[in-house]
Amino acid sequence: MRFYSLYFVVFTLGLLKNAGADSTSNCSCGYYDPATENLFTDFLIVYFNETNTFPSEVFQNQEYENKYEKSWNARYRQAADPSNVRITNSTAGSIGNSSSLEFTINPSTSHHVVKGGAIRTLRSDIQYGSFRSTIRPAQAWTGGTGMSMLLKYNETQNIQINSLNQQKPTDAWINTLLGEEFPDRVRGLNFSTLSNNASYSPEINPWDLTEIRVDWTQDSVKFYIGNVLARSVFTKNSSSKTFPVTPSPLLFKLWSNGDSYFTAGPPTKKTTANLGWTRSFFNSSVMTKEQHKEFDTRCAVTDACLMDDISLRGYTDFGVDSIAKWKAIHHESGVRTFAYICLSCSVALTVLLLCNVTFQRWPTKDSKAPKEPKVYTCYRLPPQISNPNLYMSPGMSKTASTRASSMNFKNSKDDLEITQIGFTPGSSSLTLKDMVNQESKNMSFATSRQLSPSNMSGFTLNDPMTPSASTNRLHSYNDTPTDSEPVSTNNSMYLGIEGHSALDGMTPKNSFMYRHPDESPEKKGWVMPSTTEIKETEISRPSPPNHAVSEVPAPIAFPAAPINARPAPTKRIEYLAGLISIATLLVTFIHFIFTFSPAMGMVGALEHYSFEVTFRKTAGSYLLNQILLGLFFITSTRFLISRYLRTGDLGSIAEKTTGRTFRVMIPIAACAMLEYFLMDVGALKWLEYLPSISWTTWPYAVEYPDFSHYISEVLELVYLLPNAAPQITYNYCTGVLWTIPVQIEGSWITLLGCIVVRQIKTPWKRMCYYVFCILNHWYAQSWGTFFWFGVLYTDLDVTFKYKKWLKDHAFVLWTSIALGFLLGIAGLSNDLITAWTGFSLPIVERGIHPDLETGLPIAQTANAGYPDYFNPRFNGILFAVGIQFVVENCYFVQYFLSMKLWLMLFPHIFTIYLIHGLIWWSLGSLVCVNLAANTSLPYWSVALITAVVCYGTLFASLPILTPVVETLGKNVTGNIWRMAHLKPAPRRKTLFPFPDRLFLEYEEKGDKEVTDHENDVEKKAGVDVHQQEV
Template sequence: MTIPRKSLSWLTVAISILLPLAAAAAAAPGCSCGFYDDTTGDLYTESLITYFNETSDLSDFVIEEFEHRSEKAWNGGWRQGAVVENVQSNYTIWNSNVTNGTTLGLFCDPSTKLHLVNGGSVRSRRRDIQYGTFRSLMRSPQEGTGGSSLSMRVQFNETESIEINAMNTQTYANAWVSTLMQNEWPDRKLGVNYTILGNSSIANGTAWPFDFMEFRFDWTDKEVRYYIGQNNSRTVTKKKHHAIPMTPAPLYFRHWSTGNTYSMEGPPYWRNVANIGWARMFFNSSEMTADAHDEFDSRCTVTDACSVNDMSLRETSEYTVAATKKFKHKTVSTGRRWAAIWISVISISFTSFLLLHAIIKKAPWKRFSQSHDQSSGISSPAPLYGSSEASVIESTSTTPFNQTRPSSPTKKSADASFRRSEWTPSASGASTPLPRYQSREYLPSTSRRFEEDAICPIPPPTLPSVNPDVTAYPASPPRNAVAYVDGQVIPEYALSDTARNSSRTLVPLPATPVSMMKEPWSPRDKENSLVKPKSREDPTIQETNEQPIKSTTNAVATETKKAPIEQRQRVDYLAGLVALCSIFVTLIHFHLTYIPAVVIPGSPVHYQSEVWARKIISPFIMNQMWLGVFFTTSTRFLSARYFREGNLIVIAERAVKRTPRLLIPVTAIVMLEYFFIDVGATKYLEYLPSVTWSTWAYVSKFPSPGHFISEILELIYLIPNAVPQITFNYCTGVLWTIAVQLQGSWLVLLGAVVVREIKTPWKRFGYYWFCVLNNWYARNWGSFFWLGLMLTDLDVTYKWRKWLYRRPLAYYPLMCFCAGMVGVGFTMNLLPNWISYNFTVEENGIHPDQETGQPIKNTPRFAYPNYYEPRFNMLLFAVGMQAIVELSTFVQKLLSFKLLVLVFPHIFTIYLIHGFVFWSWGSWLCIFLAHRAMAYWAMMLIVGLTSYAIIFLSLPIITPIIEILGRDITLQVWKFASEKPAPKRATLFPYNKYELGMVEAKSDVHTHRKEEEHAHKHEEGHREHDEKGSLPLEA
């Protein structure tokens, strides 16, 4: 049979068309040559395709069941769980616009009392998925059901993950889809809001976001691409991101919630559901060997592969058992690095030897035992007052409350001046809490240097105990006097007649012989004080003042020889007050981190006792009112000496030394924390909210060293009220108080200069109250500093304690008034726990709003003030407490508790390091115990005790370092600023280059003239160096 040519040509064309189709049809069922994406050019060897409306078979997936002990989420206070009952196949959707049929339903339950949210989760059996395109038709949780998330994710661990999350949140306006990888922060710019997805004007169109939408991400070794509704919403390249996930991992579909306030919100109000219509995944396998790759390349081409866009495919690749096992990285053993090991061993050995040698040489235990023996068992000459009888001290100045001008400060004895000059006092005041260096300035423990800066309740004088001659200094009737019985201050009016008329009444030795005394503060003295103060190191004057005072009888002299010397002039009650405040501040931070319900109303409660603690204990201890005491007391250390002396060099010294004294130790500790945070010391802090239910704790490392420098400098120039950026890069963020202290310091120093020139009392105190009211109305911390300055002025200039001790009718009403101020401050914190009215909120509404100028009550910002803003009840408490402590001997005795006094030198260290200990050691230990299913109360007990133990054990190590960095360097700064440097000397001094033959010799006349000039300069230089001058204020 002959076939016509025309028919043969048609047959040839038909065969040429049908043969490729037949080959494709033959390859399609198996797709043994892989799957090709013609839009991206990617080829994959494996597939996993499931249409849940066609089958209820989940054999390619594993239904998960678990309960996490903790979650990694800064703002999530709930833990994830999953139960089998929350995964339902053949779940029917009737109101869908995309598909009407069965789907895979994943449910999420409301939270349990233990903050556990059980959801539904399925995982692919295969764990060898490495690179691919992952596509799914998903329906997010519905609107109005509470926040939860439906996620499609490939995840090996926290840093090797790629995910798309569809989150409904609490409201439709906040609902969004996030596209994240490698544990990124859920920033809104890394996703798309539902309001945008529902916009029909988008070019290729999108579906309703609460209905089924296609979500997809493509993962290659060079980039990751995210698609939402066929729109490429984000692309991450390895070139820009520097890292792309590369570890084989399984694929997850999970409906879950942690209540993260920055992403999904929630958890759900009631049981809600999210759905999956189908899942289509094309990927490569990490189990494919090199030989298998070669065989595949030799057998297949791109044209032989199936298309990933072919929706008719139902192919699921076969796999072995090895593909279901978790991938393990192969560790390459490089052997031990002996060079590094030996260098470390040698360095550690030398360091240990040097430290041990220094400790043995210093022998601090010997000095401690000697000082203990001297203070307790050594008998030595003593003052002329006994420990069991009242001793009355005559006041050398009148009380100026009935005067129109304050009395001028009396001239200091040369002896006191000499002792002051032995060591320059620190100029800085109190930080929050007060650093140790202020004990150097007003609380010396073993000497009386800087006694003019001391804040003391008229301390008993320590006089030489030789046979005194009372005829040289006859006694006079006591006036403005107090007595000391067993170390306590007793007003003169409270003494018995016997004690008041005792022959042992002390009359103070004149500080300077009458022949050497001048009229205090004459114009010439004032002029000299501003330019060139007299030297304080005149041994002749010192010897002149060391005159013995003789007693009336030998019996008295014999008795006083047996009494011990009063070793300490330190005001222990002030040390105890500041130490107590610092401990309370650490307790506040501990409870904010671990037991928030004790401090923050409305916080989740572990035990009902936390509610009662907030209502009864927290208003008195766990509140910021104790913070105000630091600010009021700091003014005394800055201004007391100037009020007493009126010398501007005091202001200059404080101004120069204030900033470096605070900032140098702070910078050192911030740098140390920078290092520890960078190496992961606070890693477990991010897991803490899911266990403690507190989202208060947060810290991150500095983005760069430049940010570190910038944020340290910001502390110097930041004007409160504002939060410095370093708050988020330092544990507990307490450094905002440094800015308050520094800005307050300039106010105090300038205010002291102005106030001292106002001589009339009513004008003086009227100026105080004018400044206080203005600062209060402006919501400025300056009101605390002005009131602290006023208390200092009352004590130093007006001697108010002497005046009040003699007048019980004024003393006791004033004490009641101050106690009422403290009580009102406490009441304002106490009442909101029992009634709905909150005075602090209403008082905050009075102040002007910085943005609009209107009262805050008329703005949207009408609410409880921020933690860095002053409050009226805090002001009342701080001033009332400070006054009570200054005036009440009973309170002083309570605050002189030995343990508090021992803590005082370390309060700056506690202030700087307590947050880091809580957030590093404490967070790790809390998570460690939580994974052991320990009771929460036992966890908190162990975490609290061990954290405070670490803090106190580290104090002897860290405090000396802080003192060296702050005190010693600051002294050098002041010395460099105040003292004229030594004259410059030639390198060959005292020789010249002519004598050494370094140049040709000149004429004898020329040489002689040069030698005379050199000798003259030498003498002038020595003379200038030996002369002591003050600051060059003449300029």
């Protein structure tokens, strides 16, 4: 009897199995949806309220812990535990039997790991289909979590629909995303909207089991909530990189990463979410072309089963090929290979050139001090001196050779370079005596040459060397008299040290540049050489040779190059250079801390260790304070206006006005383009993973949408009116460029303000004007307050010599220094006071200022609160004004700031300012994320290693990058200024100074033609040209 019973059970199970097989075989022509006209070959249907066991034959219960998360705001890492997924039998739901698959999620661990539950299909070959499920989110007020259904291959190829309970029930919503789309609210619906929408029939309750659906085809992705279309994305309207085309598994999970824009959270206590059932109809990517052809031949649409048939159960059988993850086959094109070759050649050439320059400049034991470049100037010489047979009297020294050697007269007071002077051989056969005789026919030797366009470009031998003539020598860039200005005796090109003659070492005894024998270099004073009478016997003229002369013209003046009369270098105010260097390093340190250890510098940031909070409440308030920026603004004014206040020369104002914007913007545009390129090739790839490691949400930078946005955002820096944050802040590492509009606007305030100030001669009126401007800028919340204080400090130093007065009154000096120091400490202590008491001076002080929209005090509007980072703060003004006074007057501080270490960094501060953020966010994020994820090192050591690598790379790159930045900024700006205010040299023909016929009509000529040529040359060389010069 027991045998028959067992046989009956086996027979019944066999019938059920055959029935399932028949059901599947009846749908061998696929599954069709008449509403969308979509046909798919495979299916997977599971009702979790109809089973007591987990369907492991089609789903995998996952176990993992992410090493990092890809999100700008994810400070927690996801994990999944198989024990957090189980079948529940419950009828507590409002819609009948709510037995389902239950997912549980736990609160975060101390390492910011949030363990939830996740399942995925064993099949990874799902490509296009219709996926339908009912899900219930986690309960309200349990902390932000997400119950999600998604098809995911990787970060860029995925489709997801998420039910999010958020921190507050009023914020709960369902979003729909593709790829790496940002979870913007426009891509989803709020729970309250869903509950009150009459389009849903029957009405849905998003807090209970709600049907969601995704239809994925080659042309579109459509999202449904409660059978109502919520969003559609079409291939033609989306990027080919973001539209999903890759075979993927189907996943369900309950998770949280702490992203305030996505899941929020993490959960504050253990909570659950549910999956009621899932019905999926899809195609398989492992189906071959022959199988597709056979399917199309065998089946028609009318033979397919309907997707809405609720009697369908089970799944389509699959093989091992369906489980393996799909891998793309990459075909390297010839274009890419050619690109690799070009890139390799460019890199090799760049490295070779850099090595060559480095090798040439590398100091060695035999290295000598570099010689100053010789300056050669082509002067217009009279045709009489163009004789190659010219000979000198025995008394003429060898130093007056065809090309005299360079003469340099230098001492500690003068860095003037003396231009070379000498004889230039030519084609005429006249002697020095003939020149003098010919000159004396019309006028005396000593007064024969007056200032004329032809003799202003340089020294000629028939110029009288008298003190008056030397005084009237003119520096010229060309042969026009309008470009020449008289210079003083001390700056004369003929004078040496302290205005004395610099030509004695080259003067022949019997020439017109004569030095008396009793004058010796040992004498303290030199006198100008007097002219001497030249006797007939001293110089004779040989008979002219009787042969044809080659048609080579006598020397004609080129546009004279400017004489390199360098003034003595201005002594740099070293302590200000050191101040700027230290402030720059502190700014880089602040950005490093904000990026890798935010709790040390930001209120409310999550800490890895308790000492981070302690540091922020003590030393961090003084070292990691953004009000250091005020020192840059005050100090920059001295370099802009000190020369004008000292001399009243408007040329310095014109130069700064012309070049200031170019000086700042050209290097910035170049560095922004460099970062544009590096971000486009993935240099900041790891930055988006960093928040889950360092627990900071401060770093953020994305690529420009296109090149036009780059141009627009760079130009915006020039024209943006502070206070505002430029758009390039989001496309440039660390966003430091928000200070550029402040600097540019402050330059105009400074340059125009100092002109007005200098015209106010009465001291008390000038001080009243300063007070008026400073108060108005402060009340308007303008950064001009800092620049006006900078003008005031510079004016007090340059005009009123207040430092000298203070030195004579020691008590006032040290009392003022103590007061300035206290103001600086008070400004820095605001964050410390806030950390311990909660009182914030910037909030109170900001409430006094008017609101731009309403005109009311800000404290009475909705905009009340802590000022934005691009707004000036009152404690910043106190700090900058106090510390600047201490730096200007305290010897001990100046000694510290003048240390060689700080001065070595000063030439590189602009490079550090522009580049450090890129290194922090590219190399730094790479090192930090990989060390934390792939090693067991504690985080403090990870941060320390990252700091060493980042700062080492920064300092190593300065010798390479600074010359580029300086060339693009300082040198190019200097050229722009020279082109703007100097008249260009006159245009010359291509063959100048040769006549056109010398090359165009060169042929054998007769004696008559040769004689005509001789006469023509003599005429040019002897009379016409010389008379024209006179």
